[in-house]
Amino acid sequence: MEQPLPSLVEYGSRRVIITITAVVCALLEIIDTTIVNVALPDMRGSLGATLNEVSWVITAYSLANVIIVPMTSWLSQQFGRRNYFAVSVIIFTVCSFLCGNATNIWELVFFRFVQGLGGGALLVTSQTIITESWPTEKRATAQAIYTLGVIVGPTLGPPLGGYIIDNYAWPYIFYINIPVGIVAALLTLQYVRSPQYEKKRSVSEVDWLGIFLLTVGIGSLQFVLEKGQEEDWFSSSLIVVLSVVAVFGLFFFIWRQWVYEHPIVELRVLRNGNLRIGVLLSFIMGFGLFGSTFVIPLYTQSLLGWTAQQSGMLQLPSTIFVAVMMPVVAILIQKGVPQKYLIAVGMTVFFIFSLLSYKIIGPDTSAGDFFWVLIIRGFGLGLLSVPVSTMSLSTLKGKEIGQGAAFSGMMRQLGGAFGVALISTFVTRQTDYHRATLVEHLDVNNPDVVNRIAQTAAGMRAQGLDVGAAQQKAYALVDAGVMKQATILSYMDVFLWVGVLFLICVPFVLIFVKSSKSKVNMADAAH
CATH class of the missing domain: 4.10.860 (DNA Excision Repair, Uvrb; Chain A)
Incomplete structure (x- = not known):
């Protein structure tokens, strides 16, 4: 008779230390995806790079992340989970030091790529470690703890990066990883265990x-x-x-x-219905999470003139509210509330957030206008994140957990990449469309238009400009006003259509997501 494999479930202080270590590592990885954004102008000046060259600092990291994430489960089997996780932490930490000491742009891009290879492993392997360290009946709590890091990371990056840039220099956005990485590597080697079902393949079998x-x-x-x-x-x-x-x-x-x-990627695990649906929902959730995290700072900085630190701080109350929601949602799942209802309500709430954002956006929108809207966003994400993660892994066992976590992580990252790419393209195209529409109403024979230009030109002449220069300046200001209005309308369209996407998903969630409560109970009994 085949002997059951030793359980990886931990108790007491060991579980606390392992969970904190894994969450901090995931948080470091995600913060590093956004913290660099605010430092690009300083890097460009310091390293003598063009705008296109310095953008590779972000692209290289994202490329490495997306390449390594699907392979994390296989690499864990090849080298043992503890060793692989520890080495990934060390690679991430060493490359953080090397990034801060880079002397030219392509040296920095190379070290960012290698850092991304280590960081991508931290994200998915952390989820696997946390999941297997908690008993099956408490997986909702485990996923709540992990998901908190995933949600908090993108929000903390910009304000933290802005503070460092304002008070220190850009290398310190990398140096802050070093002490945390050293402690995390030591704790990993001391406490994390590798499962015995992991089997190393020979070179010929790779x-x-x-x-x-x-x-x-x-x-x-x-x-x-x-x-x-x-x-x-x-x-x-x-x-x-x-x-x-x-x-x-x-x-x-x-x-x-x-x-x-x-x-190297076990596609057969997708035969599990819960994981299959969870992977799709992870993609949509990544689209909404990273898309809204991208578009709000873009709007506040480009149109309202806020700093990166101010834009990041705007989203902190929402993030704190997500943290409050996580244990509540975990308790609801453990008490038997069907996950599909929580997901459906979360998507509906996210639609409400998008609709309210659509209504409040304008040239004079204040932080106070955003406060309750972003709290609603946090409420929706809280209802979405934990049920999706829990449902995805709820009926998986053994090495399937790592494989499922890799798929979910990859699709969440790709969802975010698609979201940012599509939104940036949509904003550009819609701005051109709205500008053309607005210009059609600027008839040079319209008395209102003529009077507005005349009044503006008069103000310019009062400042000492001659008639020709004042007239030219007046037309330029009118054109700038049209462009600003067109851009605002394009941001309104973004929020409206992202909200519609989430609303459309609600009936599909209610129809196709099956309750996994009975399956989880069976797993509990087997465990």
Whole structure:
């Protein structure tokens, strides 16, 4: 008779230490995806880089993340989870030091890429470690703790980065990772255990072709999403070529994983219905979370003139409210409230947040206008995040947990990448559309238009400009006003359509998401 494998469930102080270590590591990884954004101008000046070159500091990290995340479960089996997690922490920490000491832009980009390889592993492996350290009946609590880090990270990045840039220098956005990383690596080696079901493959059994196809396919897709708008999408031959490479690379990768005996990404785990639906919902949630986290600072900084630190601080009350919601939602799940109802309500609340954002956006919107709207966003994300994560992994066992976490993490990252890419493109296109519409109403023969330009020109002449210069300045100010209104309308459209997307998903959640309560109870009994 086959002996059951030793349980990885921890109790007492060991579970507390392991959970805190894993959450902090996940938090470090996610903060580093957004903290760099506010430092780009300083990096550009310090390293003598162009705007296009310095943007690779962000792109390189994202590319590495998306490539490594699907392979984390396989790499954990190859090297042992404790060793792999510890090495990932060390790589992330060492590269943080090297990034801060970079002397030119491409040196920084290279170290950011390697840092992303270590960081991507932290995100998914942390979720697996936390899930297996808690008993099955308390997985909702475990996912609440993990998800808190995922939600808090993108919000903390901009204000933390803004504070460091204002008071120190850009290398310190990397140096702050070093002491935390050292402590996390030591605690990992001391407390984290590797499961015995993990089996190392020989070199001849490693799916090198699968690794190549995954790297090429997912790397090309991420590049297209990151640089598509900048290159004007399919008018660029580079984007066309990379899009074709991404499609064929991912197609042959999927085929390879189904037919190869020892795949690096176990696609068969997607036969689990809960995971399959959870992966799709993770994509949508990543789209909404990272999309709204991206668009609000963009709006407040570009149109309202706020600093990055002010924009980041705006979202802190919402993040705190999410933290309050997490244990409440976990208790509701443990008491038997069907997860699909929580998800449906969360999506409906997120639609309400989007609709209210659509209504309050304007040229004079204040932080006070945003406060309750963002609290509603936090309420919706709290109802969404924990049920989606819990449902995705609720009926998985053993090594399937790591495989499922890898899929969920990858789809959440891709959802965020798609969200940012589509929103940035949508804003640009809609701004042009609204500007053209507004200009049609600026008839030079309209008395109101003529009077407005005349009054503006008179004000310019009062400041000492001659008639011609004053007239030219007046037309420029009117054009700038039209552009600002067009941009505001485009941001309004973004919130409206993101909200509609979430509302459309509600009936599908109610129809297709099945209650996993009975399955979880069976798993509890087996456990």
